[in-house]
Amino acid sequence: MANPGGGTVCNGKLHNHKKQSNGLQSRNCTKNGIVKEAQQNGRTHFYDKLIVESFEEAPLHVMVFTYMGYGIGTLFGYLRDFMRNWGIEKCNAAVERKEQRDFVPLYQDFENFYTRNLYMRIRDNWNRPICSAPGALFDVMERVSDDYNWTFRFTGRVIKDVINMGSYNFLGLAAKYDESMRTIKDVLEVYGTGVASTRHEMGTLDKHKELEDLVAKFLNVEAAMVFGMGFATNSMNIPALVGKGCLILSDELNHTSLVLGARLSGATIRIFKHNNTQSLEKLLRDAVIYGQPRTRRAWKKILILVEGVYSMEGSIVHLPQIIALKKKYKAYLYIDEAHSIGAVGPTGRGVTEFFGLDPHEVDVLMGTFTKSFGAAGGYIAGRKDLVDYLRVHSHSAVYASSMSPPIAEQIIRSLKHLMGMDGTTQGLQRVRQLAKNTRYFRQRLQEMGFIIYGNENSPVVPLLLYMPGKVAAFARHMLEKKIGVVVVGFPATPLAEARARFCVSAAHTREMLDTI
Amino acid sequence: MATATEQWVLVEMVQALYEAPAYHLILEGILILWIIRLLFSKTYKLQERSDLTVKEKEELIEEWQPEPLVPPVPKDHPALNYNIVSGPPSHKIVVNGKECINFASFNFLGLLDNPRVKAAALASLKKYGVGTCGPRGFYGTFDVHLDLEDRLAKFMKTEEAIIYSYGFATIASAIPAYSKRGDIVFVDRAACFAIQKGLQASRSDIKLFKHNDMADLERLLKEQEIEDQKVKLKYKYKARIFLEESLSFGVLGEHGGGVTEHYGINIDDIDLISANMENALASIGGFCCGRSFVIDHQRLSGQGYCFSASLPPLLAAAAIEALNIMEENPGIFAVLKEKCRQIHKALQGISGLKVVGESLSPAFHLQLEESTGSREQDVRLLQEIVDQCMNRSIALTQARYLEKEEKCLPPPSIRVVVTVEQTAEELERAASTIKEVAQAVLL
Numbered sequence: 035m036a037n038p039g040g041g042t043v044c045n046g047k048l049h050n051h052k053k054q055s056n057g058l059q060s061r062n063c064t065k066n067g068i069v070k071e072a073q074q075n076g077r078t079h080f081y082d083k084l085i086v087e088s089f090e091e092a093p094l095h096v097m098v099f100t101y102m103g104y105g106i107g108t109l110f111g112y113l114r115d116f117m118r119n120w121g122i123e124k125c126n127a128a129v130e131r132k133e134q135r136d137f138v139p140l141y142q143d144f145e146n147f148y149t150r151n152l153y154m155r156i157r158d159n160w161n162r163p164i165c166s167a168p169g170a171l172f173d174v175m176e177r178v179s180d181d182y183n184w185t186f187r188f189t190g191r192v193i194k195d196v197i198n199m200g201s202y203n204f205l206g207l208a209a210k211y212d213e214s215m216r217t218i219k220d221v222l223e224v225y226g227t228g229v230a231s232t233r234h235e236m237g238t239l240d241k242h243k244e245l246e247d248l249v250a251k252f253l254n255v256e257a258a259m260v261f262g263m264g265f266a267t268n269s270m271n272i273p274a275l276v277g278k279g280c281l282i283l284s285d286e287l288n289h290t291s292l293v294l295g296a297r298l299s300g301a302t303i304r305i306f307k308h309n310n311t312q313s314l315e316k317l318l319r320d321a322v323i324y325g326q327p328r329t330r331r332a333w334k335k336i337l338i339l340v341e342g343v344y345s346m347e348g349s350i351v352h353l354p355q356i357i358a359l360k361k362k363y364k365a366y367l368y369i370d371e372a373h374s375i376g377a378v379g380p381t382g383r384g385v386t387e388f389f390g391l392d393p394h395e396v397d398v399l400m401g402t403f404t405k406s407f408g409a410a411g412g413y414i415a416g417r418k419d420l421v422d423y424l425r426v427h428s429h430s431a432v433y434a435s436s437m438s439p440p441i442a443e444q445i446i447r448s449l450k451h452l453m454g455m456d457g458t459t460q461g462l463q464r465v466r467q468l469a470k471n472t473r474y475f476r477q478r479l480q481e482m483g484f485i486i487y488g489n490e491n492s493p494v495v496p497l498l499l500y501m502p503g504k505v506a507a508f509a510r511h512m513l514e515k516k517i518g519v520v521v522v523g524f525p526a527t528p529l530a531e532a533r534a535r536f537c538v539s540a541a542h543t544r545e546m547l548d549t550i
Numbered sequence: 551m552a553t554a555t556e557q558w559v560l561v562e563m564v565q566a567l568y569e570a571p572a573y574h575l576i577l578e579g580i581l582i583l584w585i586i587r588l589l590f591s592k593t594y595k596l597q598e599r600s601d602l603t604v605k606e607k608e609e610l611i612e613e614w615q616p617e618p619l620v621p622p623v624p625k626d627h628p629a630l631n632y633n634i635v636s637g638p639p640s641h642k643i644v645v646n647g648k649e650c651i652n653f654a655s656f657n658f659l660g661l662l663d664n665p666r667v668k669a670a671a672l673a674s675l676k677k678y679g680v681g682t683c684g685p686r687g688f689y690g691t692f693d694v695h696l697d698l699e700d701r702l703a704k705f706m707k708t709e710e711a712i713i714y715s716y717g718f719a720t721i722a723s724a725i726p727a728y729s730k731r732g733d734i735v736f737v738d739r740a741a742c743f744a745i746q747k748g749l750q751a752s753r754s755d756i757k758l759f760k761h762n763d764m765a766d767l768e769r770l771l772k773e774q775e776i777e778d779q780k781v782k783l784k785y786k787y788k789a790r791i792f793l794e795e796s797l798s799f800g801v802l803g804e805h806g807g808g809v810t811e812h813y814g815i816n817i818d819d820i821d822l823i824s825a826n827m828e829n830a831l832a833s834i835g836g837f838c839c840g841r842s843f844v845i846d847h848q849r850l851s852g853q854g855y856c857f858s859a860s861l862p863p864l865l866a867a868a869a870i871e872a873l874n875i876m877e878e879n880p881g882i883f884a885v886l887k888e889k890c891r892q893i894h895k896a897l898q899g900i901s902g903l904k905v906v907g908e909s910l911s912p913a914f915h916l917q918l919e920e921s922t923g924s925r926e927q928d929v930r931l932l933q934e935i936v937d938q939c940m941n942r943s944i945a946l947t948q949a950r951y952l953e954k955e956e957k958c959l960p961p962p963s964i965r966v967v968v969t970v971e972q973t974a975e976e977l978e979r980a981a982s983t984i985k986e987v988a989q990a991v992l993l
Contacts, residue, residue, distance in 0.1 A: 201683040201690070202859075218680065219672060225638045226662040227671050227868040228832045240636040262834060263716035265858035270718075270747075290857040298750055323610050404859040408681040410715065432950050433743045434718035435828045439638075440671070441862060444680040520688040 199519050199536045202405035204377040204493055205452075205464045218443045225439035241442045248449050249413050253383060254393050257422075258415035260445075261430050262437045264372060264402030265291040267412030270429035272368070273299035275398070276337050281321055283314060283365075284339040287347060292339050292370060301337075302327070308347070311355040314338070318363045336365040342374030342385040342401075346522065346535070348486075348494040350378065353389045357396070368398040376406025377493050382452055382465040388491070409444040411437050468493060471538045495536040508534055638663060641971040643945050650945035651976055653966050658912050659872075659882060660971035661832035667871045674867035682860045686849075690860040698866045701873050702837050706808070707817055710846065711839035714854050715861040717826025718744045720836030721794055723854030724824055726752035727847060738762070740960070743951075745794060792822045799825040830876075833869040835861045882970050886912060889977060890968050896981035897966070900988050906963065915949060915963035916984070918992075928962045931991065936964060938987045944980050 225239065242260060249258040261267040272295030276282060280301040284292060286308040296303050304321070306313040318336070325332050338360060340351045351369070360367050371384045379387030384401070386393045393399060398420065402412045414424060425431055451460060472493045479486055484497050512519045521534045567575075636644050641660060643652040661667055674694060684690035695713055702711040714720040725748030729735055733754040737745065740761040749756050759766040795808045808825070810817045817823075821844050826836035838845060848855055876882075890912050897905050897916070907914025918928055929948065936946050949965040966984075968977075 201688070203683045218675065222671055222675065222864075223668055226832065227667060227865055228662055228828055228834055238634055240634055243634060263719060263854075263858065265854055266716050266719050269722075290853055294751060294853060298747060319607070323607050402859075404681055404683060408679060408683060410681055410859055410862050429743065429747070430718060434716065435826075435834065438834045438862075438865060440675070440864065441680060 199538075202373070202537055203408065204373075204406045204468055204537070205382070205408075205448075217447055218440050221443040222440040227440065228435070228438055238436065239439060239442075241439050241446070242436060245437075245442045245446050246413075248446055250415060252449050252453060253399060253415050255399065255415045256418040257420075258413050259421050259424055259428075259431075260403075260411055260413045260437055260442070261428075262411055262435060264404055264410070264412035266430055266434065267400060267402070267414060268292050268370065269295040269298060270434070271400075271414055271424060272296055272337075272339075274424060274427045274429060275299075275368075276301045276335055279326070279331075279333065280335040280337065281326075281333045282337050282339060283317055283321075285309070285341065285344075285351075287344050288339060288341060289345065289370065289372070292341070296339065308344075309349055309352055311352055311359065314356065315359055318359060318365060322363055336363070338365050338367050340367070340369055342369055342371035343378060343492045343494060345373055345494055346496065346533075348492045348496050348535075350374070350388070350492050351385060353385050353391060357391060361395075366397040367395075368400065369396050371399065371401040372412075373405055373494060374492075375401040376452065376465075377468060378491065380465070381462060382406070403441075403445050407445050407448040409441045409448070411441060411445065468538065475536070475538050493538045495538060496533040497536065498533050641969065645940065645945050648940065648943065650940060650943040651972065651980065652945050652969070653972075653980060654945050654947040656829040656913065656967055657832065657969050657971075658830045658886065658967070659832070659876065660969050661830070661872045661875065663971075664832070664872075664875065666875060667832060667868045670871035671864040671868040674864040678863040680864065681862055684860070685858055686855060686860045692860070692863050692866070694863045694866040694870070695860060698870050698873075699837070701870055703839055705873055705877070706823065706839045708823070708839045708841065710842045711837050712845050712848050712852070712855065713861055713866070714836045714838075714852075715858060716834070716854065717828045717836040718747075719854035719858070720826055720838060721745055721824045722748040722751065723852045724822065724838050724848060725749055725792070726853070727851040728752075728822075728844075729754045742794070791820050792824065793820050795823055795825040799830055827869050831869045831872045833865045833872065835865060835869070886968065886970050889970070889972065889974075892974065893966070893968055893977045893981060896978065897984065900985050903964075903984075903988050903992075912968045913965060915960075915965055917961055917963040925962060932962055932964055934991045935984070935987050938991065939983055942983050942987070944983050946984075 221241070225241070245260055246258050249260065250256060261270075268289075268291035272282075272292070276299050278300045280299075282296045282299070282301045282303045283306055284296055284303060286305055304317055306317050321333060321336060338356065340356065343350055353369075356367065359365075369385065374388075375384045376382045378385055381387065383393075384399070386396060386399075394417075397416055399415045400412065401415075403409045404411070414421070452462075452465070454462065469491065472491060472495075476486060476495060479495070479497065486495060486497055508519070508521060519534050519536065634646055636647070641652055641657075641663065643650055643655070655662075678692065678694075682690045682692065686695075699711045699713055702713075703709060714723065721744045725735075725745070729752045731753045733752075734757065735749060735752070735754050736757050736759060737749065738761055739758045759769075793809065799808045808823065809815075810820060810823070818841065820840070822838055822840045824836065824838045827833045828835070838848065850856065887910060890910060894905060894907075894914065897903075900916075903916045904919045905914060906917050918931065932948050936948060939946050946964055946966060949960075949963050951959060966980075972980075
């Protein structure tokens, strides 16, 4: 099958599924072993049930139709390109300036093939602008397109009260202004909106210090450091921690920011299969025994990069096994809790709490404030010498401006809320509500017979759709019924596994979930 | 009929076998046996050649000690004892409890403290809350973002603009979206760190030319042309220009349109202009603007755009208001230029320090005229000057760099920033304070 857009994964994924379902049995056995160990250590753990993760395989006819769909789309694409070249069909894309026609082309033609032909047809499902706070219900601006999605025109009407299943609003903290946001208003008036300087120079406000202390307390670690953007946190701090001569073992499905940070650092990168501890162990053994590839010198450091909850799969990392491996092989562990902080665990402190482990066992805890806390920015937490080192050597501390004061205030406010420091137990209630919603939603969807990926407890629920035509139809249909969903296809997911992704939130009520 | 011909061919073959010379048959027999042997012999992997036993492997694992995750940091590094600012980093700034006049934050147009900007941000806070909880593709696009993009495009007189949520990520994501392995980029030596990171992420060939030296650039382009006779400043050699204007946006030019307006260049000639909003626009984030053909590509392939949450709407609203203010009083740019010129002149005659930078630029450096020979010593001397100035309520800062990571490390210096809000006598006072302190410390 021709792969549009120069894509790579085609048939690989099928086999992966088989392995996963076989591996499930064996993994259960090892899990039981580890559970007993934890009990002997006397730590309280949450863990008396098995991790139920399912990655069901799709029925064969669905896969065949999916590939056929892509094949037909590709053929059409070639046809239209041909017509466009010959001037039969009007080309609506923006073109190069006349004077620059004979320059080296800015984009490769084939890269844009996918964009022009397949993506353009269903482009109205992404980038939908909204005009209210991204809470449980929001207002979507209506757009129509006169020429098959090349351009959009706003009709000026607004679709009100659409149920929001797309934004990462796990704890429901991103809401319209209410009185409890008064502190943010005060901070805004006093401090202004921006900080026109970097952390090292004049940019460290007392708000930042307060925030960092609070984050450290929340996570139960020694110290923390905050940055202005979550993506940048990863891509600028991994190069500061590892360099040439080090080894990075990263999961297959890691986020782009982690991949970018790993590439920028100059270390050797090896990839292990998603959530597969046997593969990781094999890589670790080989690395420690055989050293660097050509010179056979020992590695300087080995860093394992995983995420707490994977955004496209909805699976949770198998933390206890990875920590056992890490201790045995003396590697360092870096967890990106972008989606799991605040959303997973009995009091919302992330995957370490979900498994009942001590956060001191993880070397570097990283997370973002965008998803559960309703603000922007990222943090890195860990031991004090680690954070001190980052304060001195992180790229963003020296060159990028620090976090804006009202945003810092919002995070402070939500952290206090979660920890119960403002006198109410609403924070805990939100976390519990989220867990309840998650379980209920997943259960109902499974009863209805859909294929759902991921761990039972993860609030990100991908629902597999497979066929590209279905993807677009599903999204449009849902919008008509006033439910806003997110659909993802190639290139963010493998070619044959387009999906719709639901993000459950604490602010959803049961009726809302039932409507869906 | 067919079988008869087959049989007949077979007979011919058998005959040929009998008639072939003996060595031929033997050779073929040996070859066949060899092939069979190869097929059945066990293939050995390259790695197993070292033949370690399981016990030895376990020992190796036990013995291996990695380096500590982070090397220890000396306690008196300046970054650990940073200046804590309480209160807004605006014109009068409270550093470590002492009130000073701010010559260190890049608040060129003084908009950090502007009540209109704050009111706009507040209105947006009331409507939208704080965060956007999602990237641009998944319901993270608010109408404020689209508004801001429109306004920026109109202000810079280009077709389209695209917003990023962090200034550093703007240029670092824009470069790898266009230039990949196998492309060539000509970069000024003094390019900032964000550009260097973007280049590193793009894995293209990088050729450096001397700072602001057009002859050097031309020499490099000629070499390249000789090398591949395909490519041939821009139209002669057919290269594209990306311009990074974080510090000049909102400062140069009659209406604050940056370097292109200052020199009167047609803005369509520049392929991409990238700037961050953190300096003149008193917000957070960055933008790129240019023709639609160029900018639209970033919407799918700019990593900092697709995979990261969008700009919080209150910051976008603040930026829109700041743009409004800029459009309404174009006179502040002339005022700013005047002040730059004034302080540049006033700081000229200090013994021991030389002023580096054009007289038009609002941020310039003071470097030691003769370095003491070691960078650490220089840094310490400059820090002395900075501390004493701070005691006399002038807030300055040293320009900070990551010493090991920069490609071409500039010498240590003190950065002085001029903003619209500083009055003439404050400028005078600052100049004389710096003069006194420099004389006291350096002589």
